[in-house]
Amino acid sequence: MKKIYAYNHQPIYFDFKQTIDRFFVEEIPLYNFTNRGSYLILKIKKSDMSTFKLIDVVAKATNLNYRDIGYAGLKDKNATTIQYISIPKRYERYIMTNLTTQKIEILENSYSKSPIKIGQLKGNKFVVILNRVTPKANLRIQKVAQKIQKEGMPNYYGYQRFGENNKSYLQGKEIAHSGKKLRGAKEKLLVSAYQSYLFNEWLSTRVSISKTVSNNSIDRASKLLSYPKELIVALSKQPNFFKLFIGDDMREYPNGKSYPLQDFNLSCSRFLARLESPTGLICGARTDRVLSDARYLEAKFDDAELYCLKGDRRFAWVWPENLAFSYNEKKAQLTFQFYLPKGSYATTLLEEIAKRSLK
Secondary structure, eight states, rough: OOOOSSSSSSOOOOOOOOOHHHHEEEEESSOHHHOOOEEEEEEEEEEEOHHHHHHHHHHHHOOOGGGGGEESOOOOSSSSEEEEEEEEGOOOOOHHHHHOOOTTEEEEEEESSOOOOOOOEEEEEEEEBBBSSSSSHHHHHHHHHHHHHHEEEEOOGGGGOOOSOOHHHHHHHHHHHHHOOOOHHHHHHHHHHHHHHHHHHHHHHHHHHHHHHHHOHHHHHHHHHOOOOHHHHHTOOOOSSSSTTTTTTEEESSSSEEEEEOOOHHHHHHHTSSEEEEEEOOOEEEEEEOHHHHOOOOGGGTTOOOOBBBOOESSSOOOOOOEEEEETTTTTTEEEEEEEEEEEEEEHHHHHHTTTTOO
């Protein structure tokens, strides 16, 4: 899987390892909890523990089924994370008495009329610590990060999605094509890795097209892409780096309704204003496909045989926010803080800055 980076700066070296003392994540809830209702909401800090393991620990402490424990998103094991879970209120005394592991700390508790469901979060706040950062690299990292904050970045799935050897999607493809009903969370994760792989491949192609149009003459880009010159001219007139095509699914950002692109001027101006962004296909059951030229580019990365999981559409382009930096020259250490919308990976931003895989 070859990722195409959007920006043209030279690679920047720094040392990054995703560990509990160098990688911090905090969920930002989709809405404020009312502090009334029949569900207990727990704000939990955990380290060296995946979300699935957290759910397992909570289930054992309360004798609840996994399906009765609500959570908004998955958080990595190799990190210190803060996330929210929900359980029926009547089990509150069990959780407070039996949850004894030192890897889990309950920071706050409140109540809600409804349980937390997958996807119910605005985004995540990250703090990452980069080592072996020279003063020159520090300045370059901050400059590139600020440019990305202004202009956005490709919303690739991070390497964490694809397992230790980056090949879990191959198992997922085999399972998806078997025609069998999925068994358990592991098989669902493997198939979702295959969905993510196809999305990343599509996005990499679209970034490559955009770079070819931006970095070459009309004639050269036409020859390299085998596109008619009239199309290259139309694409090159777009002020945005990530080029839009007729039929693209444009969705209000960071959440909202979508529509098929027909008017380049309108869509490009709204895209540049961060009011909307194009989406890419997460192929699966009951998923909308795009139209026209956009469908021609998307079809290669679609899989009609994948219907064992529901599909979706995912933003192709996102914008980091709330950047903050703290540099310790003596330790050659940079602490980098930022916010990303839900589903976006901190490591994707770091790799765009470094211009290399951090796996």
